Amino acid sequence: MTDLLDPINRRILAELLANARIPVTELARKVGLSKTPVALRIRQLEEAGLITGYRAILSPVRLGLTHVTYVEVRVTDTRQKALEAFNTAIRAVPEVEECYMIAGGFDYLLKVRSRDMADYRRIMAERISVLPHVHATSSHVAMEAVVEQGGLSLSE
Secondary structure, eight states, X not given: OGGXXXXXXXXXXXXXXXXXXXXXXHHHHHHTSOHHHHHXXXXXXXXXXXXXXXXXXXXXXXXXXXXXXXEEEEESOOSHHHHHHHHHHHHTOTTEEEEXXXXXXXXXXXXXXXXXXXXXXXXXXXXXXXSTTEEEEEEEEOSOOSOOOSSOOOOO
């Protein structure tokens, strides 16, 4: 896998991270190759699973979703079947932007995006608190996004 991450492929990936809609001809010019080898390299990166897709990144501000809350969730049962039930249910909550199973004082950490506090309270009451095996939650409201990348970046 590391042989796929040569300096040219790293530059290709960096350019695609910055603009996934860049035309192959422009990308080829930026990395110093012709169009055909760049297209081949992109296909190889996709087939190797390094590129898993392309997507639009929406503006939460333009959508009116500026309220971000991180929620610690403790569950009543940590056996596999219970965790699978929670995992399946949480994936169906569209306001949950991210969900991580955590080792420590609680079981899951959620990133919930909403319009405002009233909207967040509704989401908690109607969607999160009623999920299978939820025992308790603790909320932490973000005051400001200091670093928010919306995706991976390549380190040198």
